[in-house]
Amino acid sequence: MIGSVQRALRLLEAVGAHPEGAPAKQLAREAGLPLPTTYHLLRTLTHEGYLRRRNGVFVFGPAADSLGRAGEQRHRRQELSEALAVLGKRLNAAVYFAIYREGEVEVVAAGGTPERPPVQEWADFRSTAHAHAIGQCLLAQLDTATRKEHLSRYPVQSVTPFSVRSKDDLLHRLDTVRRGHVAYEQQEYALGTVCSAIPVQVGSVAAALAISLPAEELHRLRSVTVRLRKMAEATLTTLAFSISI
Structure with a gap:
């Protein structure tokens, strides 16, 4: 000691x-x-x-206060993970909560089940926002200037054979996401996985709830997304509280 x-x-x-x-x-x-x-x-x-x-x-002093805030943030993150785990169990899917903060896509927490664990981040989520439902949902919520700046730092490039191929393709996809208030992607980020993400209202921050399923369960994706949207309202208090994480 x-x-x-x-x-x-x-x-x-x-x-x-x-x-x-x-x-x-x-x-x-x-x-x-x-x-x-x-x-x-x-x-x-x-x-x-x-x-x-x-x-x-x-x-x-202020440094001691920051230690207290760090502990509080860990507690909030744990609460959020537990809430997502409950959603994941009910939906039989992996569930994610993400935000766009300070120019970056940030997956705040994720939850799932032993049979449906969250996707492992094999390629940096921040630089591959164009290739996953979470990133597409968040990018669709940004204003034109912010989105343009993001894509100048992280150009569109193929992550898998199913990824969007160009910036024009992505912008067309984002228009569809904005109209439908949901992003769908099939094996664009991780082979063998399909995903969806919906925007959630938590103040002025761009945020998203997302799910992932094995590719062979593509037929479930839309119905599970509908259920996620219905269940999201009950989770919004926890999500809004977690924005300061």
Whole structure:
């Protein structure tokens, strides 16, 4: 065990017991640390932003707040994964939630069953948005300038023999997605897999719920997508809460 880390953690725990802050001597006593060691750790933790001194007492700083947010984000992500797992079990499909954030396609969470696990990301999801239902659904929600900028960074290229072949083909596909409010693709990203994605309203962020099935279950794709759309409303609270992940 690293003693200095243990001592710093005990000191942070002592600070956490006093929302209004506590002076160095009190913190040293409660943490069971020598006063010189306490002063040294307080200076270090303050310099790193985990603590700040206010009117002679020490309180948590912004870096400590970020640790709390990271824990909260992990909890939100877990809740979202559990919600998608429930959807996946009911639909007998793998289910995904994705958003378009800061110029990138981001799969926030995915859930499935042992028989229908999520597709493995064998080619970067960000650079292959044109080739999967999730990306097509998100790109269709973007304004023209944002979509053009994205495609300038990630040009259309074949990922499998079934992928869209050109930018013009993709733009035509995106028009169809916008009109039908659903993206369908068959083995365009992963051979042996068919997918669909629907846009979901979660504030101003472009977001999508998607499913994937084995290619031999193509006949189920449309009916499962309809069921997904009906079930999505009950999941939107969890999805909207997860946008800040």
